[in-house]
Amino acid sequence: MDYLAPYIPILMLLVIALGFGIVTLALSGLIGPRVITFTKLLPYECGNVPTGEANVRIPIKFYLVALLFLLFDMETVLILAWAIAFRDPTIPNFQPYAFLAMVFFLLILVVGFIYEWRKGALEWT
Amino acid sequence: MTLTLTPFAIEMLLRLVLILVIFHVLLIIVPFMVLWERKLLGFIQERPGPNRVGPWGILQTIVDGLKLFLKEDIRPASVDRTLHTLAPLMTVAPAILVLAIVPFADPVRITLDGGEFSLLGLTIQVAPVVLDLPIGITSLEVGILYYLAITGLAVYGIVLAGWASNSKYSLLGGIRSSAQMLSYEIALGLSLVGVLLIAGTFDLRAIIEQQDGGFWNWHVWKQPVGFLLFMVAGFAETNRLPFDLPEGESELGAGFHTEFSSMKFAMFFMAEYMNMFTFSAVLATLFLGGYTGPIASPFAELGWLNVAWGVFWLMAKIFLIVSFMIFIRGTLPRFRYDQLMDLGWKVMFPLALANMVLTAGVVAVFPPGNRWVTREEIIGQPSTVGLTLGLLVVGVAQIIIMDMILNARKRRLLANAR
Amino acid sequence: MISQIVYGLLFVLALFSAMMVVLSPHAVYGALYLVLTMVGIAALFVLMNAQLAGVLQIIVYAGAIMVLFLFVIMLLNVGRQEGGSGINRSVRWLGGVLSVAFILQVIAMYAGLRDELAANYTLEGAQSIRIDDVARLLLTDYIYAFEMTSVLLLVAVIGAVVLARRRLVQGALEEGERRGF
Numbered sequence: 001m002d003y004l005a006p007y008i009p010i011l012m013l014l015v016i017a018l019g020f021g022i023v024t025l026a027l028s029g030l031i032g033p034r035v036i037t038f039t040k041l042l043p044y045e046c047g048n049v050p051t052g053e054a055n056v057r058i059p060i061k062f063y064l065v066a067l068l069f070l071l072f073d074m075e076t077v078l079i080l081a082w083a084i085a086f087r088d089p090t091i092p093n094f095q096p097y098a099f100l101a102m103v104f105f106l107l108i109l110v111v112g113f114i115y116e117w118r119k120g121a122l123e124w125t
Numbered sequence: 126m127t128l129t130l131t132p133f134a135i136e137m138l139l140r141l142v143l144i145l146v147i148f149h150v151l152l153i154i155v156p157f158m159v160l161w162e163r164k165l166l167g168f169i170q171e172r173p174g175p176n177r178v179g180p181w182g183i184l185q186t187i188v189d190g191l192k193l194f195l196k197e198d199i200r201p202a203s204v205d206r207t208l209h210t211l212a213p214l215m216t217v218a219p220a221i222l223v224l225a226i227v228p229f230a231d232p233v234r235i236t237l238d239g240g241e242f243s244l245l246g247l248t249i250q251v252a253p254v255v256l257d258l259p260i261g262i263t264s265l266e267v268g269i270l271y272y273l274a275i276t277g278l279a280v281y282g283i284v285l286a287g288w289a290s291n292s293k294y295s296l297l298g299g300i301r302s303s304a305q306m307l308s309y310e311i312a313l314g315l316s317l318v319g320v321l322l323i324a325g326t327f328d329l330r331a332i333i334e335q336q337d338g339g340f341w342n343w344h345v346w347k348q349p350v351g352f353l354l355f356m357v358a359g360f361a362e363t364n365r366l367p368f369d370l371p372e373g374e375s376e377l378g379a380g381f382h383t384e385f386s387s388m389k390f391a392m393f394f395m396a397e398y399m400n401m402f403t404f405s406a407v408l409a410t411l412f413l414g415g416y417t418g419p420i421a422s423p424f425a426e427l428g429w430l431n432v433a434w435g436v437f438w439l440m441a442k443i444f445l446i447v448s449f450m451i452f453i454r455g456t457l458p459r460f461r462y463d464q465l466m467d468l469g470w471k472v473m474f475p476l477a478l479a480n481m482v483l484t485a486g487v488v489a490v491f492p493p494g495n496r497w498v499t500r501e502e503i504i505g506q507p508s509t510v511g512l513t514l515g516l517l518v519v520g521v522a523q524i525i526i527m528d529m530i531l532n533a534r535k536r537r538l539l540a541n542a543r
Numbered sequence: 544m545i546s547q548i549v550y551g552l553l554f555v556l557a558l559f560s561a562m563m564v565v566l567s568p569h570a571v572y573g574a575l576y577l578v579l580t581m582v583g584i585a586a587l588f589v590l591m592n593a594q595l596a597g598v599l600q601i602i603v604y605a606g607a608i609m610v611l612f613l614f615v616i617m618l619l620n621v622g623r624q625e626g627g628s629g630i631n632r633s634v635r636w637l638g639g640v641l642s643v644a645f646i647l648q649v650i651a652m653y654a655g656l657r658d659e660l661a662a663n664y665t666l667e668g669a670q671s672i673r674i675d676d677v678a679r680l681l682l683t684d685y686i687y688a689f690e691m692t693s694v695l696l697l698v699a700v701i702g703a704v705v706l707a708r709r710r711l712v713q714g715a716l717e718e719g720e721r722r723g724f
Contacts, residue, residue: 003592004546005133009140009263010225016148017221021214021392024194028388032197041202043292044383058296058618062304064707065466066614069307070607071696071703072474076314077599078681078692079481080270080327083318085678086488087325095489098682101689102485106478108693111526112700113474121704122470124463208571266674270598277606281578284613288571300617307610327674 064121075109127248135254139235144262151224155398156186162451169455190391198387201292208289213385213392216282220399223275226268227406228330230260230416230435234427259330260432268329269321272407273314276362279400280306283381286393290384298380301462302364308469309361309368315477316354319484320344320411329407333415340419345412350480352412354473359408361469363400366454368465405446406439413442550590557583570616574609581605595674 079102086098116122130138160175160182167174175182200209239253265271280303287299323344324332336342345352361368382393409415416435424430460468560579567573581604588597653660681689 003594004590006263006265007589008137009144010222012141012144013148013222013225013262014218016144017218018214020148020221021217025210025213025388025392028194028196029198031195032387034197040199043201043203043290044294058300058614060618060707060710062300063611063614063618064703065304065307066611067703067707068700069311070611071699072311073314073607074603075693075696076311077602078689079318080314080321081595081674081678081681083321083481083485084325084327084675085682086322086485088675088679091679091683099485099489101682101686103482104690105693106482107522108690108697109700110478112697116700116704117471119704119708121707122466124466205571265594267594267598270595270602274598274601274606277602280606280610281575281613284610284617285571285575288617296617300614303610303614325675 061124068116068121071112072109078105127250129250130252132252132254132256135237135251136256136258139256139258140262143258143260147224147229147262148221151221151399151402154402155395156190158398158401158447159186159189159394161448162454165448165451166455169452193391194388196387198389199384201290201384203291204384205289205291208285209384210389212282212286212289213389213396214282215285216279216396217392217399219275219279219282220396220403223272223403224399224406225262226265226271226329227403227410228259228261228264228333228415229439230432231422232257232259232427233429233432234258257427260435261330264328264330267327269317269327269411273310276313277310279396282393282396286385287381290381292384294383295381298383302381305368305465305469306362306364308466309358309473312354312469312473312477313358313362315474315481316351316358317411318477318481319348319351322481322484322488323347329410329415333410333417336414337417338421340414343412343414348412348480348484350476351484352408354477354480355411356408357468358473359404360450360453361465363404363450364397365401365450367457367460369459401447401450402443405443405450408446409439409442415439415442546590550587553583553586553590557587571613574612574616577612578605578609581609593672595672595677 082098082102082105086095088094088098163185164174164182175185178184178188200206234255234257237251237254239251241248241250243249283306284299284303287295287297287302290296290299320332321327324335326332332344336344360366382390385393416439418434418438422431422434424434557580560576560583563576564573564580567576581600585597585600585605588594588600
């Protein structure tokens with residue numbers, strides 16, 4: 001169970017962090033005054049009377065960003081794992097081989113990147 | 126009743142004490158960071174900054190914090206009540222949790238003779254122990270991945286704050302800032318690859334040990350581009366100017382925290398400064414030698430003086446980086462949103478990839494052990510021939526494919542014209 | 544002993560939040576419970592000494608995929624007012640029967656394999672997997688899978704762009720109509 005020892009402090013920190021947050025929020029809520037007026041119940045729009053629905057439609061662009069992030073995040077994770085193995089001295093001539101493996105991997109992804117760029121998926125105008 | 130403390134229990138107790146100390150130091154540092162920011166901004170803009178409460182305005186932010194604590198928590202009728210309360214917590218918790226992997230100093234040796242004492246009618250037996258306690262909360266084999274994972278979770282607090290508020294400014298601010306954080310997370314991860322290629326480990330303490338001995342060993346000299354990219358990505362991740370679009374006060378009210386007041390707002394505020402602190406610590410650790418000084422430590426290993434030396438240098442580096450972040454705030458205007466996304470995807474991402482390939486190439490030619498390989502060793506090897514041939518093939522293929530993509534339209538138009 | 548208790552607690556947490564994903568009245572809460580499930584599973588991975596899998600679980604699932612889910616929920620603006628599911632009764636019954644069957648199957652499997660599992664797979668016997676070992680395997684034994692991942696990601700990128708472009712054109716046309724062109 002030795003491998004779990006480094007995670008115990010993280011658990012302690014998590015408890016402390018949540019405890020700190022909850023206790024301060026609760027105390028502040030108890031101590032602070034509460035005077036409800038009509039204007040306080042309205043959403044804030046810089047002093048104007050709120051107009052229209054709050055549920056504005058969100059441009060599809062943001063969805064595209066999240067999707068592209070997901071894909072390139074996967075790529076990043078694989079690359080990070082590769083970076084750790086790269087200096088491995090146990091296999092002879094491992095570095096050139098690993099380098100090529102990564103270049104081929106990247107080549108295919110760069111094609112995808114250029115494609116999305118050319119298709120205007122990265123434009124925000 | 127007797128209670129026996131095993132060496133493991135003692136270590137965990139000591140760690141708990143250490144965690145509490147570090148956590149409280151962080152809580153104390155945050156107001157002073159805010160004060161320092163206001164003072165420095167004042168200096169840049171030729172005004173005194175806060176100078177009324179206490180000498181040199183030193184109590185200003187503490188009083189501000191107290192004021193926020195005592196204020197009314199205004200909650201508009203249309204908010205989602207549960208998430209409105211949860212969102213500040215979900216922002217502040219990751220900000221505290223990332224601190225877990227930051228090493229603050231070399232280990233210190235703690236010797237306990239063991240013995241017995243009684244507390245509240247409870248007899249406590251302490252086993253004799255000698256243990257080397259690393260100063261820091263913990264040390265993980267997956268250290269850097271942990272950092273990336275927890276900063277990734279910070280998005281939820283912001284996007285939920287925007288959504289739970291049920292107001293236009295908040296929603297737009299939340300969505301905007303989460304898209305920004307996502308875009309720069311890619312660059313953040315990729316800019317680290319260079320360092321990892323050199324270090325060969327995710328463990329931050331091991332990375333620091335590689336840089337020990339003097340400032341010429343710091344990774345920043347080997348990875349200047351990676352350093353720069355990581356810093357810019359970090360600015361965006363902590364939502365600092367010139368990347369403070371989430372707040373963008375002249376466009377979106379106060380962005381995702383428009384509808385938050387009192388302590389809930391203070392949580393977002395604190396989280397920002399905690400993130401600045403941790404980010405500076407990680408930046409210093411990865412590129413600037415962490416807690417190692419510019420020269421090797423003159424103090425004996427495993428002693429308290431050595432710890433003080435380490436903590437001093439880490440704090441000095443954090444102070445410099447934080448001051449630099451504030452300086453940038455006082456100097457640069459805010460990016461427009463399309464400029465921000467362009468920088469992230471079209472500049473940082475390709476640059477990080479190029480930096481990575483270059484570093485990998487150099488490490489491949491000059492393999493581990495920091496030994497320069499002789500010319501014969503490189504040229505004679507089949508793997509080198511293979512590498513060269515492979516690179517040639519890859520390059521030609523890349524040119525052909527890029528041409529196919531880039532000129533497809535032109536060719537089609539030409540064909541139509543004919 | 545303690546680790547077994549923690550294991551049980553995490554198991555209950557992951558299962559409970561997985562159930563709440565389906566039961567919570569609002570899609571955003573459902574997504575949040577799914578995040579909690581992912582974090583719980585990540586903690587279970589760590590407990591079984593698969594630290595890399597645990598962290599990747601958080602980075603990829605909790606940090607990326609679930610953000611995408613949330614974005615989609617907000618994009619489609621589903622369910623802030625709507626209550627109840629639109630699923631009709633027979634489908635609901637079918638789902639209930641299927642889930643009971645599934646649970647029974649898992650129990651049966653467990654009953655059949657219990658002795659073997661207890662003998663070979665204990666928390667104490669969890670093998671230590673070093674991260675560099677995983678990475679090296681990725682580059683040696685599983686190199687083709689590794690390279691094929693990039694092809695998969697390429698296809699996904701192209702798919703994403705094509706899908707979003709169609710919507711973008713549609714959105715632009717709609718806006719034009721609204722403005723009276």
